Structures are given as C-alpha cells and as structure tokens.
Amino acid sequence: MLVPGARVPLSTYRLQFNSRFTFRDARAIVDYLHALGVTDAYASSYLKAVPGSPHGYDIVDPTRLNPDIGSEEDYWAWVESLRACGMGHVLDVVPNHMGIAKSANPWWLDVLENGPSSRFARFFDIEWHPVKDELADKVLIPILGDQYGEALERRELQLAYRDGAFVVAYYDEVLPIAPDTYGRILSDTLDRWVTDHPGDAADELEIILAAAANLPERTTRDSDHIALRAREKEVVKRRLAALTGSSAEVRALIDSCVERFNGVAGQPRSFDPLDRLLNEQSYRLAHWRVASEEINYRRVFDVNQLAALRVEDSAVFDDRSRRRPLCAG
Incomplete structure (x- = not known):
C-alpha cells in the first residue's frame, strides 16, 4: 500500500x-545521473x-552511518545535491x-558479556539450553583457528x-569479561595487597569489586533485574576506570594480575x-570447524559472522526499526 505523499521512484541507479x-x-556523480534521467539513487546499506x-x-550499529563511507556532513x-536536482534516494535495508x-557489534558484545540477562538477548535467535549441557546459558563462539587448549597455551x-x-583478545576479536567475574582476576593477591596498601584507593577497589560481584545474575530473565544489571555494570566500569586513572598502585596491581593470568x-x-x-563467561570459545555441529545461534547463509535477528518478534522488529538513523531521500 502506497503511503499518501510518498515519493515514487521512476528510474533508479x-x-x-x-x-x-x-x-x-x-555526490560527484549526481549531475551525471540526473542527465541520464535517473530520478533516485538506489543505495546499498x-x-x-x-x-x-x-x-x-x-551492519553492526543501525543507529550510525558507516564511517568507512564518510561523515554525517558528507x-x-x-x-542536498540530490535534492537540488529534484532527485531522491532509496536505502536498501536488511533488518x-x-x-x-571483529568485535564491532555493541549489541552482540552485550550478549556475550551478560548472557541471557543482556538487554539484547531477545534480539538474537540463541538456543540457551542446547543439547550439550556445557553450553547452557552460553553462546558458542567458533572463531579459533585451532583447538581451544592449543590456542590457550600458545598465548593467542x-x-x-x-x-x-x-x-580477552584473540587477534582482531576482543571479547568482554563479565564484570561479576572481575574479582576472580584479583582474588589471589587482593587481600595481601590491601594490607600492604591501606587507604582510600584500597577501600574503593574493594567496594567496586563487591558491587561487581553482587550484580544480578547473568541467567536472570526478570526485566527489572536486567535493567539493574545493565545500569550497575557500567557504574562498576566507570568507577574502576577512574580509580586506575588516579591510583598508580591499583593500576600496577591489575597489570600484574593480568600478566599472571x-x-x-x-x-x-x-x-x-x-x-x-x-x-565462567557467557560464551565458549571453540575451533571454527565445530560450528556446523554445535553452534547455538541462528546464522544467515551459514556464515558464522552473520547472526540472525528475531524480526518475527514484533517488539524486536519495532525496536530495530526505531534505531535506524534519520535519513532523508
């Protein structure tokens, strides 16, 4: 059904x-296209x-323009060049x-960080309780070029x-560590360090780690708990960033623990x-070859790097559509 007043492309390029x-x-070819009789540019995403x-x-973020293509000003x-010639454009959207x-999708990273309690968990078609028990409430991430143990011991x-x-970084993939597990990284040395470094920085570090440990569980499906976790985990990160920025001792502690791990x-x-x-994370790293048998998120064309969205869910479709940037054509 045609929307009243909607522009109708007569010829596209x-x-x-x-x-x-x-x-x-x-922009440089607008005049040329106009001279050909093109009324509308048919733009790829x-x-x-x-x-x-x-x-x-x-697409990794439908709310922003692709910086590879240009700025908002561009x-x-x-x-405006199209408008000056009485032309418009049609955007090809694949929702x-x-x-x-390349760890470029913030919605997907949020799912990996927070599991079923992610605000975006319902966006992706993930089987949280697959046949393999070890994948319960986890997402299989088949990105490794070798068996997990081999990649681990090669320090990849x-x-x-x-x-x-x-x-945790694996070449050009950078995957989140759940904030409620931050304490595991420091646990072996924290008590001794606090004893040796009494003061405000030590107190703040303990408060931050306690807040992280008490976040709502990553397996919760309760909407209030999901919202609380989404808010408070970012508070934890901001406070930890501020603390490591102001305390060289805390930063040195973290660096030494990371090196040991x-x-x-x-x-x-x-x-x-x-x-x-x-x-302990909400994902399991695996060799890329296991994807055909064990993967538990729906893909497009069996491409591991393309995760299907649950657009059959009207709430997901509506939210996905609302998140598109303002376009004019």
Missing part, C-alpha cells in the same frame, strides 16, 4: 557504497558495518541479521584491561587461571 566509493564519490566491509550488509552534502565479526588468547573493563609459554598449568575465568 544502484550505488554500492564502501571505502572505495563514498558519499563524496556519490550505508549504516555502520564491520570495518572494511566491501558490501555493507553486515552524507547530508550528498542528500533480519547483523554482522558480529590474551587477557587485557582497557578503560575500566577486562577483555596470561601464563608462561611452555608451562601448561600456568594457563589454568585464564582457563577457569573463560569457563
């Missing part, structure tokens, strides 16, 4: 946006996608999946601390602490 064809490039995407349909300059590669999985949060090459047991920490 498709534009494939990526880092090699940007908003500025599109220009919403924020996985960095370096050649096609743009692996976008509006292109739109049923998102890209999850590296714990790190960044801006108030702990993460990353193990020593040739000493297999030295990786046990990191292994235990990873086992």
